[in-house]
Amino acid sequence: MRNLIAALFLLAPLAAMAAPAASESERLKQWLDERYEEELAFHPEKQTQLGRKTDYDKLDDYSEAADDAELQWHLDSVAAMEAAFDRDQLDADARVSYDYWAYRAERAVEDRRWRRNHYLLNQMSSVHTGLPQFLINYHTVDSQQDMLDYISRLKGVATALGQVQEQVELAAKEGIRAPRFAYDIVIDQSQSVVTGAPFDDSEEAAALWADVQGKLAALQDSGDIDASRADELRALARKALLDAVAPAYRSLIAWLQQDRANTDAEPQGASSLPGGQDYYAYRLRSYTTTDMSAEQVHQLGLAEVKRIRSEMEAIRKEVGFDGDLAAFFEFVRSDARFYYPNTDAGRQAYIDETEHYLDLIADKLPEYFGILPKASLEVRRVEAFRERDGAAASYSTGTADGSRPGVYYMHLSDMSANNRTDLQTTAYHEGNPGHHMQSSIALERSDLPLFRSDVWYSAYGEGWALYSELLAWEMGVYDNPYYNFGRLGAEIFRAIRLVVDTGMHAKGWSEEQAVQYMLENSAIPETSVRSEIQRYLVWPGQATSYKVGMLKILELRERARAALGDKFDIRAYHDLVLGGGSLPLGILERRVDEWIASQV
Structure with missing residues (x-):
C-alpha cells in the first residue's frame, strides 16, 4: 500500500502537467480530490459516512503505526503539492485550498507529538x-x-x-x-x-x-x-x-x-499531565485555530460573561421577576413550568416542540441565505446504550445525495435536565441555520475539493452554530422572553466555558470550583452543569472553540457591513462563510477580506 502511494506521488506532478488546457486552479482541485481519495483509503468508516460502500467490510486501523503512516503520507502530499503547483498562479479560492491542505499537515505533526496525552477513552466521543x-x-x-x-x-x-x-x-x-x-x-x-x-x-x-x-x-x-x-x-x-x-x-x-x-x-486539569502546560497551549491552538493564550481566553470569557449578564438583567426586569439575577437563575432552573414530565409523553412533547421551532424558522431562511440545504433534517432521541442524563445534544451529518438525513440527537433519559428555555436555541444550533445547514451546504458543493466539504474544525463549526443562535434572534423568531433568556443562557454558557476550561486546565481550578462558577452565572440545571464540567475535563480546550469562533464570524460580518455599506448583502455573506467548508479562522478571515475587496 505504502509503495503504491509513493508511486502515485511521483506520478502526480507529471499527471498534472499532462493537462495544459486546465487552469492551475482546476488542476489543483483535481489533484487534491485524488489525494483525498488516498486519504480516505486510511478511513473505511469515513467512506461509509460519506454514503459509499467501498471497503464496506473494514473498520479503521486505530494503531499508532497506522497513525504514523498516515502522517508521513500527508507530509509527502504537501511536498508533492509544493513541487507540482505554483501558488501565485492560483485563484483566491484555490489558494485557500492549497494553504488549507498544508495547514492540516502542520496540525497533524503537532498532534502526533501529543497523542498519548489525549484521553482516547472518555464518556463523550470514543x-x-x-x-x-x-x-x-x-x-x-x-x-x-x-x-x-x-x-x-x-x-x-x-x-x-x-x-x-x-x-x-x-x-x-x-x-x-x-x-x-x-x-x-x-x-x-x-x-x-x-x-x-x-x-x-x-x-x-x-x-x-x-x-x-x-x-x-x-x-x-x-x-x-x-x-x-x-x-x-x-x-x-x-x-x-x-x-x-x-x-x-x-x-x-x-x-x-x-x-x-x-x-x-479528584480530577486534575491537563496541566497536571506530563508536559501539561505545553499540551494545553497546543489544545487551545488546535481548537480555536488561533494563537490565543490561556490567559487571553480566560479574560475574554470574563468580559463576555459580564456583558451577557447585563442583557439577562434586562429580561428579568421585562418579565417582572421580583428578585436578583441569581434568584432568577434559580427560578428558571427549578420552576416546573420550564420542564416536560419525565415520561414518554413528555419526551415526545419535547421533540414535537423542537420540530415546531425548526418549522417556524424554515420560512425565514431565504431572507438570510441564498443557498439552502437539499438534505432533510430529523430530530431523534439518542440510542439507549449511549444516552446519559444531562448530556449535550449533538448533530450527525447526512449524505450529499440525501440518502441519509442529517440527525439532531437529544438525550431525554432525565427530563429534569432538559429545560424548555433551552429548547428553541438548541434546535437552531444543531439544526437550521446551525450545524445542519453548515454541514449539508458544504457537502453539496461539487465545485470544492472534497476534503473542504468534509473536514471539520471546531472553531468554525461550533462558532457558526453559536452565531446561528444569535442570527435566529435577529431573524425575529423568538416570541417568548423566557426562550430569549434561554438564548442568552446558551451564549453565556459558552462564555462561561472560556472561564472554566482555562480555569481547570491552566489555573488549577477544581471540578467543584468550575461547577459553582457555572451555577452562579447561568440557569442551567445542576445535572447538566456537572455533566458539562466533566466533558471539559476530558476534552481540554474543545469548549473554548464555540465563543472564539462565533465572535470571529460576527466580527467579520460587521467588518464587511462597515466596508460595504449599502452594498452589503447578508445572504451573500452567509453563503460565503458556509460555502467554503470548515476553515481555520485565519484562512476564513482572509477569504472574507478578499471578498470585501472584490465588492468595493
Missing part, C-alpha cells in the same frame, strides 16, 4: 460507543453482501477496540490517565453494549443484536433473502458478537476496573 453507533446508524444493509460486510465489521470490532486499549495502556505507563469518573462512565457504557441477548439470558436484545435482527427482517421483506438464509446470517452475526465483540469489551472493562485505582478521584 470508539467504545462510536463503533456501535457507527454500525447501527451508518452501515446500511440493502443486500445480502451488505450484511456479510456488517458481520465482518462486527468481527473487526475486536481488533479496533484492542488497538485503542493498547494505546490507553501505553499512555497509562507514562502517567496519563483520564479522571476516575471517566473510567466509571466508560465501564458502564461498555457494559451496556454487551448487556442483553445474545450476551446474556435477558429477554431484551442488546442494541447491536436488535440492529442485526431489524436489518435482516428488512432484507427478508424486500425479498433479497429467504427465511433460511436469514437464519444463516443471523447465526454468523451472533457468533461474531459472542466471539469477537463480547471478549473485546470484557477485556477493556477488566483493564479499566483494574487500573481504576491509579486514577485521580
Whole structure:
C-alpha cells in the first residue's frame, strides 16, 4: 500500500502537467480530490459516512503505526503539492485550498507529538460507543453482501477496540490517565453494549443484536433473502458478537476496573499531565485555530460573561421577576413550568416542540441565505446504550445525495435536565441555520475539493452554530422572553466555558470550583452543569472553540457591513462563510477580506 502511494506521488506532478488546457486552479482541485481519495483509503468508516460502500467490510486501523503512516503520507502530499503547483498562479479560492491542505499537515505533526496525552477513552466521543453507533446508524444493509460486510465489521470490532486499549495502556505507563469518573462512565457504557441477548439470558436484545435482527427482517421483506438464509446470517452475526465483540469489551472493562485505582478521584486539569502546560497551549491552538493564550481566553470569557449578564438583567426586569439575577437563575432552573414530565409523553412533547421551532424558522431562511440545504433534517432521541442524563445534544451529518438525513440527537433519559428555555436555541444550533445547514451546504458543493466539504474544525463549526443562535434572534423568531433568556443562557454558557476550561486546565481550578462558577452565572440545571464540567475535563480546550469562533464570524460580518455599506448583502455573506467548508479562522478571515475587496 505504502509503495503504491509513493508511486502515485511521483506520478502526480507529471499527471498534472499532462493537462495544459486546465487552469492551475482546476488542476489543483483535481489533484487534491485524488489525494483525498488516498486519504480516505486510511478511513473505511469515513467512506461509509460519506454514503459509499467501498471497503464496506473494514473498520479503521486505530494503531499508532497506522497513525504514523498516515502522517508521513500527508507530509509527502504537501511536498508533492509544493513541487507540482505554483501558488501565485492560483485563484483566491484555490489558494485557500492549497494553504488549507498544508495547514492540516502542520496540525497533524503537532498532534502526533501529543497523542498519548489525549484521553482516547472518555464518556463523550470514543470508539467504545462510536463503533456501535457507527454500525447501527451508518452501515446500511440493502443486500445480502451488505450484511456479510456488517458481520465482518462486527468481527473487526475486536481488533479496533484492542488497538485503542493498547494505546490507553501505553499512555497509562507514562502517567496519563483520564479522571476516575471517566473510567466509571466508560465501564458502564461498555457494559451496556454487551448487556442483553445474545450476551446474556435477558429477554431484551442488546442494541447491536436488535440492529442485526431489524436489518435482516428488512432484507427478508424486500425479498433479497429467504427465511433460511436469514437464519444463516443471523447465526454468523451472533457468533461474531459472542466471539469477537463480547471478549473485546470484557477485556477493556477488566483493564479499566483494574487500573481504576491509579486514577485521580479528584480530577486534575491537563496541566497536571506530563508536559501539561505545553499540551494545553497546543489544545487551545488546535481548537480555536488561533494563537490565543490561556490567559487571553480566560479574560475574554470574563468580559463576555459580564456583558451577557447585563442583557439577562434586562429580561428579568421585562418579565417582572421580583428578585436578583441569581434568584432568577434559580427560578428558571427549578420552576416546573420550564420542564416536560419525565415520561414518554413528555419526551415526545419535547421533540414535537423542537420540530415546531425548526418549522417556524424554515420560512425565514431565504431572507438570510441564498443557498439552502437539499438534505432533510430529523430530530431523534439518542440510542439507549449511549444516552446519559444531562448530556449535550449533538448533530450527525447526512449524505450529499440525501440518502441519509442529517440527525439532531437529544438525550431525554432525565427530563429534569432538559429545560424548555433551552429548547428553541438548541434546535437552531444543531439544526437550521446551525450545524445542519453548515454541514449539508458544504457537502453539496461539487465545485470544492472534497476534503473542504468534509473536514471539520471546531472553531468554525461550533462558532457558526453559536452565531446561528444569535442570527435566529435577529431573524425575529423568538416570541417568548423566557426562550430569549434561554438564548442568552446558551451564549453565556459558552462564555462561561472560556472561564472554566482555562480555569481547570491552566489555573488549577477544581471540578467543584468550575461547577459553582457555572451555577452562579447561568440557569442551567445542576445535572447538566456537572455533566458539562466533566466533558471539559476530558476534552481540554474543545469548549473554548464555540465563543472564539462565533465572535470571529460576527466580527467579520460587521467588518464587511462597515466596508460595504449599502452594498452589503447578508445572504451573500452567509453563503460565503458556509460555502467554503470548515476553515481555520485565519484562512476564513482572509477569504472574507478578499471578498470585501472584490465588492468595493
